Amino acid sequence: MDRIDTCLIALRRILRAAETYGKELAQSAGMTPVQLRVVQIVAETGSSTAGAIARRMHVAPATITAIIDKLERAGHVSREQSRTDRRQTHIVLTERGRNALDRAPDALQQKFATDFEGLEDWEQAMIVAVLERVASMLDRTETQRGAVLYPGEL
Amino acid sequence: MDRIDTCLIALRRILRAAETYGKELAQSAGMTPVQLRVVQIVAETGSSTAGAIARRMHVAPATITAIIDKLERAGHVSREQSRTDRRQTHIVLTERGRNALDRAPDALQQKFATDFEGLEDWEQAMIVAVLERVASMLDRTETQRGAVLYPGEL
DNA sequence: TGTGTTATTTAGCATTACGAACTAAATGAG
């Protein structure tokens, strides 16, 4: 078997695993993967505007509106009008949202972290180097093409 | 920065790159990523039944029916009733479908393959080893849990 | 023959996502 094929197959396995974990994860948090992703962003940033979330997720504002609607109805987040610019809406995490987040540790992350810690030091170092290498091989284009860099993207 | 964090960030970059490429790819083929995935499977296997595609994609049969409907309407594939078992429907690629496929080289694959070939031999070997390692760290559970292995899955 | 199993489709629903059109608020030119 070709080395490239082996790599691509491994990459697909990784992608599929991520998807699977995403679903599990969402189930234990009581929301869908996308909704959870939004909640994670809000939690991470303290409070984001709708537009900032949309840009960060590379998604149209209308899409975020719909997702926030559902999260708000479920009581996970709430909308707060900005005082400095009343066009803006700040999305903030509610108590309930924070609880859901605590109940939903990222399964992929956990699994990987556990296994990773059991490895030899040199093995860890090798994995770090390779993953970074592969990531930059794959996503380099995006920044090279001059795509807009969004606030909080890094 | 923590090694684990570095890995996870790299993994997310890889996931996002894959998504981006998937969209590009599908666009040049004139169909959605999922539809293209079905067409690829059909092309690869010569002719699959609807059920086989569903199992391979880990998706409910009803979902495949809907996708095949669209692909058939667009003239990319056609349905043919099996002669040996008339409950089965064989999905076959049309001329038009094959053309679309030719027009859509897998962007991720291309990009990766190009870069990969430019690397030193030892570097290639290391990448192969690490990706396989990470893949098995992440997707091991699935087989361990005794999930059904689907025909053509390997 | 009849009963049970298997393959696919139909129907109805939820989620994600988009673009276009709209409202409200801020900003800038004159």
Place this chain on the structure above:
DNA sequence: CTCATTTAGTTCGTAATGCTAAATAACACA
């Protein structure tokens, strides 16, 4: 200060993907 423009978010209509449950058709075997 006023009017035009831009920006932020929402609403509306549409499409794709995915599910479950129920229907339909064909096979299989006792």
